[in-house]
Ligand SMILES: Cc1ncc(C[n+]2csc(CCOP(=O)(O)OP(=O)(O)O)c2C)c(N)n1
């Protein structure tokens with residue numbers, strides 16, 4: 001059989017197969033960041049098990065000069081340093097692709113494929129010759145394979161060594177050994193193998209001033225810039241690093257210069273109920289506060305979310321979604337808490353959701369959440385996910401307008417109370433259904449009120465009178481209209497060609513959707529697109545959907561939750577909104593979206609939902 | 623700025639140092655059952671706050687859910703209040719206290735609210751030594767849901783309609799001690815002379831101060847077979863001693879016999895004077911306090927009074943090293959690092 005090698009420049013997918021807990025992450029990062037510094041767009045994704053040490057873990061990097069950052073699907077190069085997963089890893093390589101492995105031990109003949117190039121680098125042998133300490137052997141093995149890859153792909157070696165120098169700034173005893181290890185791999189390949197292989201990289205200028213950042217760090221920074229002073233949380237993957245980032249930067253910039261004391265407080269709570277209770281208590285008392293969690297935590301917070309909705313207490317909750325239900329797949333991504341959050345809690349509740357899709361938006365929306373929560377006096381739930389939160393994503397740089405003032409919302413001061421303004425905590429003075437509040441301790445005799453989750457009248461006095469309860473619930477519904485004017489509007493991308501069909505997506509489906517639309521338009525299928533950025537859905541969302549005969553709603557969950565929400569809020573029929581779904585725990589890919597849309601367009605969409613699901617399970621959901 | 627106090631006032635009502643009458647510390651008319659112990663506790667809180675001359679608006683009162691948790695409506699009407707969700711008052715107070723360290727936090731809860739659904743939060747707020755007063759109005763039952771046994775009901779005790787309780791009781795004072803509370807007291811709603819000075823001392827203590835107040839539920843748990851009835855508690859309580867609370871710079875004359883007395887000065891300059899009856903208890907020694915509780919439990923008596931106090935504890939704000947200025951008073955200039963830092967961060971991410 002004559003093999004046609006995959007040949008490309010700056011356009012491929014490489015997957016590293018490692019063992020969890022062996023220090024491979026920093027070496028893999030080094031690889032991705034070096035390409036990024038060469039001006040080539042990259043999107044690395046960690047694929048890791050719920051395990052601390054020993055199980056297989058993967059790191060998949062999409063390299064694409066056109067700037068497509070979603071998962072593409074398919075592996076061009078596999079780099080295998082984990083015998084445990086080797087059979088699967090070699091099987092996954094696309095025909096014509098490359099399999100790079102540690103040939104200190106020869107490849108099991110049964111795994112051999114002759115439709116791909118198999119490249120051996122004796123990583124273990126090189127390590128054993130160079131290092132005596134077993135820990136060093138393990139760590140430097142990772143660096144050595146990066147050096148080897150640099151030769152195989154014709155990477156700029158200077159960029160790599162520069163990165164190492166930056167990373168270990170001033171720590172010569174770390175810089176030199178790392179550079180040495182890079183050279184070991186590089187030299188070996190140069191001396192023993194043909195390089196570059198069919199796939200290679202070259203310097204480019206497609207990155208501009210972009211940065212490579214994970215969404216959780218961006219969120220932590222958003223909270224810092226947004227003026228959060230109280231953070232309460234309970235550890236849960238994939239949200240933990242939000243508070244970690246907040247703390248890291250707060251330690252640097254939130255220390256009072258005069259006293260050395262902290263202008264923030266972080267409490268690791270006993271559970272998520274306590275975490276959100278603390279956030280609510282702090283905001284009730286006039287501090288900006290937040291909590292961060294994932295699905296199981298949201299379930300626990302549900303009662304408190306109802307209280308905050310009904311008692312109208314600003315609350316900021318960052319939900320970094322993962323695959324549920326229950327513990328589900330805690331280290332895999334999904335967008336499956338939409339309904340649980342939109343209607344979180346018992347009784348008639350509606351919660352404000354924000355859907356960022358890049359680290360820059362995590363930062364912007366993160367900071368915005370505090371303004372919105374205080375302006376609108378209600379919980380703001382920012383919905384991100386593991387894919388955005390825990391992976392480095394290429395993003396616009398972060399920016400802050402130094403003129404910006406926090407919007408603290410409607411709060412009466414002691415002076416206003418003293419001057420005799422009428423105060424009714426739930427009195428709609430301005431006609432926008434948002435009422436004035438007071439902080440505890442403002443005035444000795446005016447402005448005190450009793451906050452409660454039970455029904456009350458406009459002056460916060462307990463009542464069970466039906467009319468008063470109803471009037472309050474209707475005001476909350478009018479407030480929902482006001483909220484609508486404040487939340488980020490959708491972003492609409494016109495195909496430029498007359499069409500009655502469109503796609504709608506949100507959050508991390510954006511990159512894959514954008515790419516899929518390009519593929520489809522190459523095939524003559526032109527679709528308008530809209531990215532929804534908040535719930536309540538802006539009027540523009542409704543108009544956009546109404547304007548089209550059919551809209552494909554792309555989302556990363558089983559039950560088409562956003563579609564359900566759209567149908568519930570706007571009463572669109574099921575024929576109008578068609579689902580494009582992925583829920584296997586990996587980020588949705590462009591190829592998958594394209595395939596599902598084409599199936600719908602070809603009329604192959606009359607399958608009952610459960611058969612669709614079966615098809616997806618059979619592996620088409622990648 | 624200065625404020626006008628309410629003008630129309632009965633000229634004969636005694637005023638405190640700030641010029642407030644007791645009425646300025648009262649709340650709405652109670653809707654609890656006539657004779658409910660909780661109302662007496664509300665009355666004791668009003669008296670303690672009035673006599674201590676605390677600005678009413680400098681107190682925040684927070685509660686969970688239950689008849690007891692409704693009580694904050696009936697005292698301190700000029701203070702902000704928060705009737706939160708069942709069992710979760712401690713977390714809400716924690717957040718509130720972190721936001722503004724300058725207010726006084728008065729948490730009110732029931733035995734159901736604290737010892738069952740809220741046990742976790744109770745344990746952790748004690749452990750964090752949050753600077754607050756935590757009053758449990760303990761009636762051994764769920765008043766608001768019509769009298770089910772609670773986790774503080776003694777084994778064998780029976781409520782009005784119930785069979786004898788089959789489970790062992792949780793002693794909230796013992797639990798608080800184990801969890802690291804730095805002020806632990808027990809009292810009885812029917813004994814204001816003991817309760818008021820205890821509330822004052824708890825308010826003046828910096829750190830977590832629990833007062834477990836046995837507070838009979840006249841409707842569901844005040845019957846002959848109950849160990850939380852007025853009669854039973856009157857007959858079985860044994861005080862550790864009596865205490866006087868002496869506000870800063872004020873000497874009070876006391877009617878108590880100057881037996882074995884002990885005076886301790888609190889961080890705000892006021893002091894409490896202890897007249898010990900129980901010689902075996904040293905309330906400044908945790909082990910002694912735990913032993914005393916256990917001995918009384920074995921003999922079937924209820925130990926009341928100040929049980930434990932740690933004068934040198936560090937409260938949550940101290941442990942977290944938070945700013946002396948309340949966090950809710952900080953603004954952009956204190957909190958936002960500005961665009962310049964982002965330029966550096968961006969540069970490090972390329
Ligand atoms: C989550 C939740 N579960 C149950 C209830 C119902 N409930 C209201 S009060 C109460 C018990 C209150 O008992 P306790 O705290 O002892 O207060 P008391 O009425 O005895 O003063 C219960 C179970 C509730 N409000 N919320």
Ligand code: SF4
Pocket residue numbers: 653654655657658659660689690761765766838839840841842
């Ligand atoms: S039911 Fe019991 S606890 Fe509730 S108000 Fe009546 S007497 Fe008090």
Ligand SMILES: [Mg+2]
Pocket residue numbers: 688690732733734759760761762763764765772
């Ligand atoms: Mg009770």
